[in-house]
Each structure stands twice: as C-alpha cells, then as structure tokens.
Amino acid sequence: MVAGDVTAVLRVTHQMRQVAREVFLITAAIVLYFGVRGLMTTRIDTAYRNAGNVIALEQSTGIFVEPQLQESVIRHGWLAEVLGYIYIYGHWPVVLATLLWLLIRHREAYGLFRNAMLLSGAAGLVIFAAFPVAPPRFLTGYGFVDTVSERTSAYRVLQPPAFVNQYAAVPSLHFGWNLLMGIAVASLGAHWIIRLFGWLMPVLMFCAIVLTANHYIVDGVAGGVIALLGLLAAYRLGRKPRWARRLR
Template identity: 75%
Template sequence: MVAGSETPVVRAPHRTQQIVRELCVIATAIVAYFGVRGLITTRIDIAYRNAEHVVSWERSAGVFVEPELQRTVAGHGWLVEILGDIYIFGHWPVLLTTLLWLLIRHREAYRVFRNAMLLSGALGLVVFALFPVAPPRFFTAYGFVDTVTEHTSAYRVLQPPAFVNQYAAVPSLHFGWNLLMGIAVASLGTHWSIRLFGWLMPVLMFAAIVLTANHYIFDGFAGGTIALLSLLIAYRLAKKPLSARRLR
C-alpha cells in the first residue's frame, strides 16, 4: 500500500516538469523562428520581382483569381470581419492550444507533430532566404486590399513589421502549421464535433490567408506541401528504433 501510494507522488512532479520543459522548447523555437526570419536580409526589389513570378505562374495555371475573390468578399462586411478573425485568432491560439492538448493527452503524437513543426519551420526559413516574395497586400495595383490592417491592428501588434520579414509570403506556414494541427485534431479527437473542427480549421485558414490578401494561392500550397513533407519525415523518424537513432 505504501509503495502504491508513493508512485503518483513521484510521477506528478516529473510529468509537470516534462510539460514545462516542452512548453519552454516550443516558446524558444517560436521566438527563434521569428527572430531569424526577421533577420534574413531581403532585397525588396527581388521580393517584388519574385511576387510577379508567382502571379505569372498562377496565371499560366489559370488560378490567379485572388483579386476577383477578394472583391466579391469585400461586399460583405461581416464576412470580411470573420475572415480577419480567423486569420488572427485561428492561428497561434489554435496552434498552442492543440500542442498543449497533444502534450497532455497524446504524448507520442505530440512529439511527431512538434518535430514536424520544427522541421517545416527550418525549411521555411531556407525558402524565405532564397526566394523572398512580397505578399499580395502590397500590390494595390491588382486590386488587393489589406483587410486585416484596415479592420484591426491586433495582428500587426502581435507581429510588428519591424520584428518579422514582411517579404516572406512563400511558403505560408500560417496555413501549413494549421494543417498540421488540423490533422492531429481530426485523427485524435474523440468526439465528432472535435474531429469536424480538425477538418474545417485548415480549410478556413486557407480561405483566410488568401481572402485577406496576406498570401497567394501558391503560398498556401507551398506551405501545405512543406508541412506534409515534414510530417512524413517526423513519422519516419518516430518509427525508427531508439538504438538506430542513436547511431546516427
């Protein structure tokens, strides 16, 4: 009876320490990601030129419909507000809440999705450095409108222009990371409403990044591809025996 009663006392502090340690890792990674992203030297003329390349590619593929879609949405103020809220509050609050849920309830899955986020973030930084792209909101000549800034300053306060690289539209990890969390929630949720949220969340975020003129459609596909590739690698690494990973 004594031994049995001591076990929870020993495990509880250890579990709390693990959670605190992981939260510190995530917080450090987030700060480092945006710090490095903000420090990446970007030639603005190249970023605008690359953005024109993206527009040209989309036109060739017949998918450069962002300005037309945004004009359609602009006629519905309530929809513009909802898209802005999804873009702002559907990102970091959802990411951090989902990661915490995974950490507490699904430890093995947490490691996989955490590693996928870290890996996709690293890959994203490489792309930002090699292929800077100006976001659609800077191209008013095409009819783009920065609806997020027009309706609220919250997002620009949370991520001030001086702190982040404004010319890092490709890839959109704003969408890619939400896609990762959506997969986690949809696959591990125990109630149909939770799983439905997991399915809808990435779809709504994709719509939000495009219709608020923060990303091109191309950016979303690039961010989703990098996120899924990183998730595949993270799964492969998780399946390797511990001894094999130590040998590397």
C-alpha cells in the same frame, strides 16, 4: 497508502517537468523561428519581382482569382471581418492549444507533430532566404486590400513589422501548421465534433490567408506541401506509433 500517494506525487511531478520542458522548447523554437526570419536581409526589389513571378505563374495556370474573390468578400463587411479574426486568432492560439492537448493527452503523437513543425519551419526559413516574396497586400495595383490591418491593428501589434520579415510570403506556414494541427485533431479527437473541427480548421485558414490578401493561392499550397513533407520526414525518422496508421 503512503507509498501509493508518494508514487502518484512523483508521477505528477515528472509529468509537470516534461510539460514545462516541452513548453520551453516550443517557445524557444518559435522565438528562434521569428527571430531568424525577422533578421533576414531582403532585397525589396527582388521580393517584388518574385511576387510578380508568382502572379505570372498563377495567371498562366488560370488560378489568379484572388483579387476577384477578395472583392466579393469585401462587399460583405461581416465576412471580411470574420476572415480577419480567423486569420489572427485561428492560428497561434489553435496551434499552441493543440500542441498542449497532444502533449497532455497523446504524448507519442505530440512528438511526431512537434518534429513536423520544426522540420517544416527549418525548410521554410531556407526558402524565405532564397526566394523572398512580397505578400499580396503590398500589391495594391492588382486590387488587393489588406483587410486585416484595415479592420484591426491586433495582428500587426502581436507581430510588429519591425521584428517580422514582411517579405516571407512563400511558403505559407500560417496555413501549413494549421494543416498539421488539423490532421492531429481529425485523427485523435474523441468526439465527431472535435474531429470535424480538425477537418474544417485548415480549410477555413486557407480561405483566410488568401481572402485577407496575406498569401497567394500558390504559397498556401506550397505551405501545405512543406508541412506534409515535414510530417512524413518526422514519421520516417521517429518511432511508428500504432495510431499513426490513420495518417495514411
């Protein structure tokens, strides 16, 4: 009995150390990501010119509907407020909670999705540096309204403009990383309600990033594509757990 108790304690201690190590790694990666992004020097005129190019692209393809959609949302104050809360509290709290759940309950899957986030984040930093873009909320001339800041200062307090690159709209990893977490939850959730949450979460976040004027439709799509490419690369480079067949 004593030997068994000692073995159990050692196992728990080992697991706790692993969790602590991964928590430190993810925290360091997030700090590094935002630190590098915030320190990037951006030519503001270039960011606005690139924003104009993004809008021109959407206009040429007939998908520049963000101002009209946002106007419809603003007419319903409660809906704009709900989307703001989804944008603020549906991202990092959900991403970090999902990573912790994967780390504790699905260790092999955790490594895959962690690496997918790291790879897509690295790709995002390269694009932010090469192609800075002003977000829609800065382009009030098109009718965009920053509904997040208008209704609450919480998000700008959590990510002060002085420490965040405000001209990194493309790609939207705000959506891309939620898409990764949605795939994880939809693939591994034990109950259909949990799996349904995994399906709906990225859809709601895509709506939130666009309808709060924080991202364009194009960069939401770009963020999703880069996140999926990161997942594919992580899958190709890592071990192939049996459950990963569901991702196909």
